[in-house]
Amino acid sequence: MKIFPESASVQLEFDKVTALLAAHTRTAYAAAKAETLRIHTRRDIIELELSQTQAYQQLIQSGQAFPNDTVLNIRKELQLLGIPGAVLKGEDFVQIRRLADALAQIFRWFNVERQETWPTLFTVIANTRYEKAVIESIDAVMDEQGHVHDHASADLERIRMNLFRKRNELRRTFERILQKLHKAGYVADIEEAFLNGRRVVALQAEHKRQVKGILHGESDTRRTSFIEPEETIELNNDVYSLENEERAEVQRILRQLTKQLSVHAPLLKVYHDILGEYDFIRAKARLALDMNATMPQIRDRAGVILIRAYHPLLWLYNQRLQKPVIPTDLVLDERQRILVISGPNAGGKTVTMKTVGLLQIMVQSGLLVPVHPDSSFGIFKQLMIHIGDTQSLEFELSTYSSHLKNMKQLMEDANGRTLFFIDELGSGSDPSLGGAFAEVFLEELVRKHAIGIVTTHYLNLKVMANKTPGIVNGAMAFDERKLLPLYKLNIGKPGSSYTFSIAERIGLEPRLIERARQLVDENHFTLDKLLNRTEQDLRQIGEKDRELQKLIRENEQLKKEMTRVMDKEKHRKEVELLREQNRVTEERIVYLKDMERKLKQIVFDWRRMQDQEDKKTLMKQLHALLFAQKEKQVTEKRKKKLDARYEETGKQPREGDLVLMRQNNKVGTLDEIRGKKAIVKLGALPITLDYADLVAVRLKEDTEGR
Helix, strand or coil: CCECCCCCCCCCCHHHHHHHHHHHHHCHHHHHHHHCCCCCCCCHHHHHHHHHHHHHHHHHCCCCCCCCCCCCCCCHHHHHHHHHHHHHCCCHHHHHHHHHHHHHHHHHHHHHHHHHHHHHCCCCCCCCCCHHHHHHHHHHHHHCCCCCCCCCCCHHHHHHHHHHHHHHHHHHHHHHHHHHHHHHHHHHEEEEEEECCCEEEEEEHHHHHHHCEEEEEEEECCCCEEEEEHHHHHHHHHHHHHHHHHHHHHHHHHHHHHHHHCHHHHHHHHHHHHHHHHHHHHHHHHHHHCCCCCCEEECCCEEEEEEEECCCCHHHHHHCCCCCCCCEECCCCCCCCCCEECCCCCCCHHHHHHHHHHHHHHHHCCCCCCCCCCCCCCCCCCEECCCCCCCCCCCCCCCCCHHHHHHHHHHHHCCCEEEEEECCCCCCCCCHHHHHHHHHHHHHHCCCCCCCEECCHHHHHHHHHHHEEEEEEEEEEEECCEEEEEEEEECCCCEEEEEEHHHCCCCCCHHHHHHHHHHHCCHHHHHHHHHHHHHHHHHHHHHHHHHHHHHHHHHHHHHHHHHHHHHHHHHHHHHHHHHHHHCCCCHHHHHHHHHHHHHHHHHHHHHEEEEEEHHHHHHHHHHHHHHHHHHHHHHHHHHHHHHHHHHHHCCCCCCEEEEEECCCCCCEEEEEEEEEEEEECCCCCEEEHHHHHHHEEEEEEHHHHC
């Protein structure tokens, strides 16, 4: 986006927003990106960045953890990794391993389900891959602290084994000598020390010639001499030599590992940027939560539709003071391209203008903004401002010549993709002449289809806005009785400056006010008075409308409550009716009567029969009558119990799945599939049965925690 003048973003206080964003970052990559935030003009980029921020915001709000807690700033080490002949240190490889492990966690986090749920966050890693060889190569050589393993090479293992033996031998020899000298009374208080990497004994100076060896030094008081005993000289030399060999071998291993990982240097740089990118998205989400921001709609055409929009910095400031913030609603589109805001000084005209400008820049930078989600923002290629006040601004144009110079630039460059803001258009010159030029400027901006906001006190601009297509009036509400601004923008009508009202309220001498009225053109005064009265009437109408809407909402609430009570009573009666009906059903009565009739018939037949075979047949009928029904009840009871605990998945059973065996209504684990047969484990008992008789099931959610 082209910005004019260069200080426009500072005048709109965008630098303060980027500073707040940078404060939420944890990596150097994200901090640099926040401090040099780009303002995009492509819809796909803007929507992607906004969606990523919104997705991360939802992750935070839902309490889900995203694995980007690793904070690394190792760009220099990664650059060194790609230089031929370079050698990284052990701690450098520890950081590289942490980088690779952090990406491994992110790749594992994005399973298939999460890729579908959070597609915009997945796009950050969609075009890269995870290389497990990085961690494997480092783990094969060193531990978590960056120390090279003994088994990193055969030579290193041999050297360290010899070094271990020599050090033990040196320790035993030295302790034996020290014990001998201690008995002789030659040893000083400190007994032993290390000088120049050699183990030496501390002797009293008067006894130094009693011990054969090399004198390595004396204490500051010259009362203690440090001597390497003759018996340990060769052992110290061996240890010193082995330590040099160890350092050389470790350096060779680190050089080899550096060369081995150098092929992955470009990929590791991508990993480093990915962590920084996720940190940047996280910082934007945190800032959005601070500002109570949401994602608006983005449209290709130029225009702004704000619904309950807040100035983000004012929101944060008032939140700390626990003060309310008045939202802004406005529309700038093809039909009403220019909004002319009038009203008293300190009424919020400039703040409203800055709110629109700052929110537009934030949206095109990929930042969520404090507006209603139904708000929409177009995409502008240019943003041009001329704000002449000093309210939190470092740049000021105070002369009329500079004002005209900026207007000239604006007239030349403005087009249908330009968003502009002009504070006090036409000020700085004779009111009649300045007002004339202001009308010319507005006509030209309308002709060029530019979109923007203008603040003014000029009556001729208010009249012009009322009759010129593409221009609309707006007024900042003001309480004339209390002489307090209400900071609310009303669209459609111009506002009064309340010049005489303010003068009267503050107690200015009436004769001076009257004299001023006489000096003002009668039509001018009448119009201002009419605007004053109209604005106050509109405010009263608005208050009555709000009261009416409140009563309507209360009536709707009462209606919903009454409906809920009636539905509850109806439900209660239905439940009672069902309970009564289920107490004794007709089917149960018919069943009992039929059972009684059959039993009587069986008893009657039994008494008549003499043949034993006939009696056996009759007993079978009795058994079927009494126990078949019982088995049916047991089966139904078992099925109800299974239905309460399990539910069908609707998928084909696979090995390891829970399955329901249709033939016995029992649940087991599918152990193996053998063609059309399957082996199911019921506890520890394997059962072979037809695969077609199995149904895949799973525990219901409400039973899993039991």
